Amino acid sequence: MIRFLAPRLARAALTILLVVTFAFVGLRLSGDPALLIMGDDAPPDAVAAFRASWGLDAPLWQQYVTYGAAVARGDLGLSMRDGRPAVALVTERVPATLALTLPALALKLVLGLSAGIAAALYRRRFVDRVVTTLAVLGFAVPSFVLGLILVLVFAVELRWLPSGGHGTWRHAVLPVLTLGLGGAAAFARLTRSAMLDVLGQPYIRAARARGLPWGRIICCHALPNAAIPLVTLGGFSVGSLLAGSVLVESVFSWPGVGRLLVMSVASRDLAVVQGILLLTATTMVTANLIVDLLYGLLDPRLRTGAATR
Amino acid sequence: MTVLGRRAVLGGLAAAAGSGALPRIGVARSEDRPSIAIAVQKIANTNTLDVLREQSNVGERIFFSSLWESLIGRDWSGDLRTVPGLATRWRRLDDRTIEFALRPGVRFHNGDELTSEDVAFTFGRERMFGDTVPDTGETLRVNERPTTYLAGKLPPPEVPAVARRAFPALVSVEVVDRYTVRFVNATPDITLEGRIGRYGGEIASQRGFREAGSYLEWARNPITTGPYRVAAYAPDRHLILEAHDAYWGGRPPLKRLRFVEVPEAPARIDGLLSGEYDFACDIPPDQIAGIERDPAFEVQGGPVRNHRILVFDKTHPVLADPRIRRALTHAIDRDAIVAALWAGRTSVPKGLQWPHYGDLYIADWSVPAYDPALARNLVREAGYRGEPIPYRLLPNYYTNQVDTAQLLVEMWRQVGLNVEIHMKENTQQVMERSADRALRDWSNSALFNDPVSSLVAQHGPNGQQQQIGEYANGEFNRLCLELERSTDQSRRRSIFHRLLTIAEREDPAYTVLHQNATFTAKRKAIRWRASPAFAMDFRSGNCDARA
Numbered sequence: 072m073i074r075f076l077a078p079r080l081a082r083a084a085l086t087i088l089l090v091v092t093f094a095f096v097g098l099r100l101s102g103d104p105a106l107l108i109m110g111d112d113a114p115p116d117a118v119a120a121f122r123a124s125w126g127l128d129a130p131l132w133q134q135y136v137t138y139g140a141a142v143a144r145g146d147l148g149l150s151m152r153d154g155r156p157a158v159a160l161v162t163e164r165v166p167a168t169l170a171l172t173l174p175a176l177a178l179k180l181v182l183g184l185s186a187g188i189a190a191a192l193y194r195r196r197f198v199d200r201v202v203t204t205l206a207v208l209g210f211a212v213p214s215f216v217l218g219l220i221l222v223l224v225f226a227v228e229l230r231w232l233p234s235g236g237h238g239t240w241r242h243a244v245l246p247v248l249t250l251g252l253g254g255a256a257a258f259a260r261l262t263r264s265a266m267l268d269v270l271g272q273p274y275i276r277a278a279r280a281r282g283l284p285w286g287r288i289i290c291c292h293a294l295p296n297a298a299i300p301l302v303t304l305g306g307f308s309v310g311s312l313l314a315g316s317v318l319v320e321s322v323f324s325w326p327g328v329g330r331l332l333v334m335s336v337a338s339r340d341l342a343v344v345q346g347i348l349l350l351t352a353t354t355m356v357t358a359n360l361i362v363d364l365l366y367g368l369l370d371p372r373l374r375t376g377a378a379t380r
Numbered sequence: 381m382t383v384l385g386r387r388a389v390l391g392g393l394a395a396a397a398g399s400g401a402l403p404r405i406g407v408a409r410s411e412d413r414p415s416i417a418i419a420v421q422k423i424a425n426t427n428t429l430d431v432l433r434e435q436s437n438v439g440e441r442i443f444f445s446s447l448w449e450s451l452i453g454r455d456w457s458g459d460l461r462t463v464p465g466l467a468t469r470w471r472r473l474d475d476r477t478i479e480f481a482l483r484p485g486v487r488f489h490n491g492d493e494l495t496s497e498d499v500a501f502t503f504g505r506e507r508m509f510g511d512t513v514p515d516t517g518e519t520l521r522v523n524e525r526p527t528t529y530l531a532g533k534l535p536p537p538e539v540p541a542v543a544r545r546a547f548p549a550l551v552s553v554e555v556v557d558r559y560t561v562r563f564v565n566a567t568p569d570i571t572l573e574g575r576i577g578r579y580g581g582e583i584a585s586q587r588g589f590r591e592a593g594s595y596l597e598w599a600r601n602p603i604t605t606g607p608y609r610v611a612a613y614a615p616d617r618h619l620i621l622e623a624h625d626a627y628w629g630g631r632p633p634l635k636r637l638r639f640v641e642v643p644e645a646p647a648r649i650d651g652l653l654s655g656e657y658d659f660a661c662d663i664p665p666d667q668i669a670g671i672e673r674d675p676a677f678e679v680q681g682g683p684v685r686n687h688r689i690l691v692f693d694k695t696h697p698v699l700a701d702p703r704i705r706r707a708l709t710h711a712i713d714r715d716a717i718v719a720a721l722w723a724g725r726t727s728v729p730k731g732l733q734w735p736h737y738g739d740l741y742i743a744d745w746s747v748p749a750y751d752p753a754l755a756r757n758l759v760r761e762a763g764y765r766g767e768p769i770p771y772r773l774l775p776n777y778y779t780n781q782v783d784t785a786q787l788l789v790e791m792w793r794q795v796g797l798n799v800e801i802h803m804k805e806n807t808q809q810v811m812e813r814s815a816d817r818a819l820r821d822w823s824n825s826a827l828f829n830d831p832v833s834s835l836v837a838q839h840g841p842n843g844q845q846q847q848i849g850e851y852a853n854g855e856f857n858r859l860c861l862e863l864e865r866s867t868d869q870s871r872r873r874s875i876f877h878r879l880l881t882i883a884e885r886e887d888p889a890y891t892v893l894h895q896n897a898t899f900t901a902k903r904k905a906i907r908w909r910a911s912p913a914f915a916m917d918f919r920s921g922n923c924d925a926r927a
Contacts, residue, residue, distance in 0.1 A: 102806045108426070108538075120537040152427050153615070154536070154596050219646055226654040234651040235642055237617065324642040326617045333643075334616060337806075338425070 079363055083356040090352040094345055104151055104339035148342030157342035168327030171246050172312040178251030183258020191266035209256025218249040218322040235324040246323040265297035298369050306362030310355035414925045415636035418659040419648040423641050427615035428599035431582050432539045437914040444915035447606040451480050452577030456911045457922040460736050475568035475867050482559040487626040488585040489609035496555040501586035503553040510540030514549045514566045533595050546580045570867045574828030607632040607919050630920045652901055663899040665723050671901045680910035683726045683895035685734050686825045691890045693850040696818035698767050702887050707758035709748035709891040711795040718894050721780040726897035731880050736829045740873055747892050755795040769799045771819040772810045811848050831876045836860045839889050851889045856882045
């Protein structure tokens, strides 16, 4: 187990370190927070005072070492715009984002899996053609376009739901649909192809020949064997829970992590951007690690390396 | 130091589970006064409501005339002329001193009456100037003590910097009696009234500032005298202002104003059309016709006191020859830009000046004429051989910015000038001094009714353009200083004329393209008139939403 986990943990730590380093250097080379926050025509002495007060006048390597040491202590620094701890700013946005992404994830899984299974079971029939067409459409249409179409239909024309904002469950319906439908399309396509692959295997024919009920064949024999690619996609979706809704949050004026990221990048609010990237990278890396573990559970050959022999 | 702890993470997750059940911010309809919702692109860039920190167009929209007021006001719903504000009258005691008589009976949002002490506090070190000094080298004499800040009340460094830029030579504000104050300047300054009435000179309650727990807490809920008070402010989400019924200018016509931040223009328009909002701001000109197709809605607004300009870097090898810069100015068909990109709903101003300059407004001035033949001659005379001229551009920081740039490049190509667009991510990259800096976009406002507030402040020796090394002209700089210090209006008028001649014709520093414009879509049933500014006036007399 340790031999299985150790390289993956090391890779995860390296990934997080690289993300933080690239963000640190990239943000500082592409814009001066002093000018972006204080304005173009701020007097030079005020700009210098701002830089000194935030330690931006130190050499880059020194800033990096100081930042790394602080992160190791769990201190992500203060927001230059707000003067508040970056951790507080980011964590207070997390609930709003999860309020969109968790229901959207559930929608992706339920809708995508059921549609994909149905399409595979009714291959080349009407159901398959409908599911495949909708899945291609859902996959191809960008989320912000889908969001605007949903707003035009359900908010402007029918007036059933609010066009944007945050506060009640009704405000969440359209953004969740926007996020969920696109993701469900990807799940449906992948589920269909994985199921078709499995349904053609000899052990499925053997199970049918032995007279097992069709439902049991699907649930106990087909789905677990089709799960590997689905778990991969599911892991990616879980990893994107915090930062996968940037566009949708902007379209629907949803005050989540994604909007905070956009605004903080624009104003080079370094501590906040770095905090969000650190959190997102950690979530993504953790999700990948869990997916790796699940591979081993789903297919013992991957644990022992038998599959590669 | 803040540590990301287990509790914070668990708390966040628990809150996520319950966030769907969060109560909606209630904007209840009053029995006698309605409430309205206004969709804006941005509430405040700095996430604060401090006029000295939030110096922006979006800030102007929420501050004036709803929240902050100054001694000398502005006719927001008229022609922006100066009008009595928190002071009923003022008089010059000499060329450095002005005495103000405060309006009696003005109440702050906390119930206190406005007195001279509040004015002196507002223009004091603790609130405004910090340890900066007037340009005479003297320190402020307000209260004759070094700056001491209450715990947590230290304003961010940009506050004193902005304040000192706005009031460079203000030495003291003296309390004469409860309702009389004197502003003393270090040097003669004919623009002092204008400066005191400008964005940044608004009056705050001394007790309100002192009782706030921190600067940030105060800056998000400042206690002022405006017709509406802050009821709730969630940065990047919404700002709710509610009526201040003791307002000196009469009972506000609305119970509540709810500014909602909606970054995307289509989402603001959809929200208006679906009944979510009553107003939608910053409407792109090409959307106006579509909105007005529905008879329940109208779009108001038009030119504001902000001019879009194109700035030249005189140090660029090609632009060093003024004939090339002149050719650039004469190749522009400004009317075509206004017609094509603004649906004719803005105009080309008479250079970098505004009618509210009064006597100093030069009515017979104009921008360089559209004359391609003259431009071609100038290009030929300058011996230009097609060297690329870089044009640094942001992706639509200004409305229609990229489209305008593409039109300009084509117009310049027609007269033989080879201008190349270089897209940049932020203003720092646009202004960065390097070999490829030649042309860039900018906009200029006049924060008070004098050319010092724009031509001198932006392009003079201490203005941004010269500070970043794009421009210098000996005569221009000498005249800028004289314009700032002279008190002879007829001499000042002739100086201003000469300054325009240098900066727009002989040795161009910039060229004016058109007036900026802002458009606000609204429900037609609400009676309201847009200001020729970003400000939105919701006082009685300019707003009636009972229909």
